[in-house]
Amino acid sequence: MMPDLGKYAGAVLGSYAATIGLIVLLVAVSLWRSAKTKAALAEVEARQGKDNG
Amino acid sequence: MSFWEYANPQKFMQLSRRVLPFVAVAAGLCLVIGLVWGFFFTPDDYKQGSTVKIFYLHVPAAMMAINAWVMMLVTSLVWLIRRHHVSALAAKAAAPVGLIFTVIALITGALWGQPMWGTWWEWDPRLTSFLILALFYLGYIALWQAIDDPDTAADLTSVLCIVGSVFALLSRYAVNFWNQGLHQGASLSLDKEENVADVFWYPALLCIAGFVLLFVTLVLLRTRTEIRARRLGALLARERRG
Amino acid sequence: MIALLLRDMRLAVRAGGGFGLGLAFFLLVAVLVPLGVGPESATLAKIAPGILWVGALLACLLSLDRIFALDFEDGSLDLLATAPIPLEGAVAVKALAHWAVTGLPLTLAAPVLGILLNLPQAGYGWLVISLALGTPALSVIGAFGAALTVGLKRGGLLLSLLVLPLYVPTLIFGAEVVKRGAEGMATATPLALLAGITAGAAAMLPFAAAAAIRINLR
Numbered sequence: 001m002m003p004d005l006g007k008y009a010g011a012v013l014g015s016y017a018a019t020i021g022l023i024v025l026l027v028a029v030s031l032w033r034s035a036k037t038k039a040a041l042a043e044v045e046a047r048q049g050k051d052n053g
Numbered sequence: 054m055s056f057w058e059y060a061n062p063q064k065f066m067q068l069s070r071r072v073l074p075f076v077a078v079a080a081g082l083c084l085v086i087g088l089v090w091g092f093f094f095t096p097d098d099y100k101q102g103s104t105v106k107i108f109y110l111h112v113p114a115a116m117m118a119i120n121a122w123v124m125m126l127v128t129s130l131v132w133l134i135r136r137h138h139v140s141a142l143a144a145k146a147a148a149p150v151g152l153i154f155t156v157i158a159l160i161t162g163a164l165w166g167q168p169m170w171g172t173w174w175e176w177d178p179r180l181t182s183f184l185i186l187a188l189f190y191l192g193y194i195a196l197w198q199a200i201d202d203p204d205t206a207a208d209l210t211s212v213l214c215i216v217g218s219v220f221a222l223l224s225r226y227a228v229n230f231w232n233q234g235l236h237q238g239a240s241l242s243l244d245k246e247e248n249v250a251d252v253f254w255y256p257a258l259l260c261i262a263g264f265v266l267l268f269v270t271l272v273l274l275r276t277r278t279e280i281r282a283r284r285l286g287a288l289l290a291r292e293r294r295g
Numbered sequence: 296m297i298a299l300l301l302r303d304m305r306l307a308v309r310a311g312g313g314f315g316l317g318l319a320f321f322l323l324v325a326v327l328v329p330l331g332v333g334p335e336s337a338t339l340a341k342i343a344p345g346i347l348w349v350g351a352l353l354a355c356l357l358s359l360d361r362i363f364a365l366d367f368e369d370g371s372l373d374l375l376a377t378a379p380i381p382l383e384g385a386v387a388v389k390a391l392a393h394w395a396v397t398g399l400p401l402t403l404a405a406p407v408l409g410i411l412l413n414l415p416q417a418g419y420g421w422l423v424i425s426l427a428l429g430t431p432a433l434s435v436i437g438a439f440g441a442a443l444t445v446g447l448k449r450g451g452l453l454l455s456l457l458v459l460p461l462y463v464p465t466l467i468f469g470a471e472v473v474k475r476g477a478e479g480m481a482t483a484t485p486l487a488l489l490a491g492i493t494a495g496a497a498a499m500l501p502f503a504a505a506a507a508i509r510i511n512l513r
Binding site for chain 2: 008019040
């Protein structure tokens with residue numbers, strides 16, 4: 001299945017690895033921040049909703 | 054029903070919640086199919102061997118690195134002129150994505166250049182401009198982080214973005230002037246489709262679509278986060294005031 | 296406006312900040328580079344134009360945050376913003392004052408440092424001309440960066456990060472003029488482009504800087 005990359009295997013695989021790694025990292029950080037903010041906001045909204053009656 | 058309705062944060066949140074899953078799935082599909090197609094099922098180029106496969110990453114990333122800045126410029130202008138908060142926050146959300154794409158373009162460029170030009174780094178005009186572009190992104194992000202008041206930060210970064218755009222363009226031409234490059238013209242890059250055989254073109258097109266959709270997905274997601282963060286800050290401030 | 300110019304220059308000279316410091320820094324760069332690169336005169340002659348320009352640029356950078364910071368702290372910037380003269384004009388004058396106490400001395404001192412770096416004979420005239428034409432752009436761009444960061448407590452490092460990418464075109468054309476001049480080639484094109492950047496920056500950036508100051512004073 002693995003195509004023959006010849007003598008440039010390092011460069012090609014390195015590029016794919018670096019790109020996919022960076023994109024996954026970016027997506028993960030974005031998702032993580034999204035979840036964190038969402039939870040914090042829900043918590044504060046619930047608390048303030050109670051306070052205000 | 055005008056386009057500006059979506060500048061209302063609530064409307065934006067509603068719309069983006071509905072749209073986001075579709076865009077995300079489409080981005081994932083395009084990227085996976087395009088990259089798998091490009092990586093496993095395309096022949097090697099007769100001159101460049103298998104390194105031609107790097108272009109499925111390099112070209113879309115480089116395109117989006119520039120387009121992200123253009124998008125930031127447009128949203129900054131919208132913020133300065135019409136004072137829509139969503140617009141400013143979208144610019145803030147796009148900057149790190151643009152920076153990462155720039156870095157991807159630089160890394161893949163270096164990895165490609167190593168076997169092709171025999172060096173990791175060459176002070177070639179395009180590479181140099183991308184390095185400078187990365188510096189612009191860094192400065193922009195740093196300015197956002199340095200200022201506490203969100204509206205002041207949005208204003209100042211918008212001004213920086215506009216001035217930066219002018220100077221980024223200037224730098225591009227200055228760098229061209231400074232060193233005529235090794236970068237090949239349109240014949241081998243994907244600028245002109247007629248120069249590229251269909252076997253390379255279709256997966257490349259899918260990858261470009263994938264990167265565009267990925268950018269849209271990430272910006273929507275991050276803008277939503279910024280809007281929530283903004284609301285959170287406002288609520289907490291109200292709480293402190295009692 | 297002239298009063299403002301004189302006041303700024305007097306303050307800069309008296310406070311000892313930018314004036315001597317920038318020059319001393321420039322001198323240090325010119326001394327340190329040969330120590331690092333080695334004393335071969337051919338190598339030094341080759342890199343002298345670039346080193347002199349980079350040195351001048353960094354020396355300019357040192358005193359940028361003082362353009363507005365002191366006035367911001369003691370409140371005179373608020374007065375300037377509400378004064379009858381337009382804030383854009385005040386910004387331009389302050390940039391001019393900055394140039395007069397840093398860019399101008401750097402330009403005049405550069406030929407002396409050129410001797411240290413073994414700059415070829417033909418390069419001296421071009422060095423002075425290019426610095427005289429280019430350093431005003433450095434001051435104006437710097438004033439814009441300083442205006443962006445004026446409200447921040449530790450703006451110095453951020454200021455460098457913001458301003459250095461903006462310096463790229465000026466540096467490239469400026470160093471190119473000296474390099475070509477030193478090699479006896481035609482210098483008209485980079486010189487014209489350098490002058491264009493300075494003129495464009497001086498015409499537009501005061502507006503952007505004034506806008507940034509107004510935002511910061513809000």
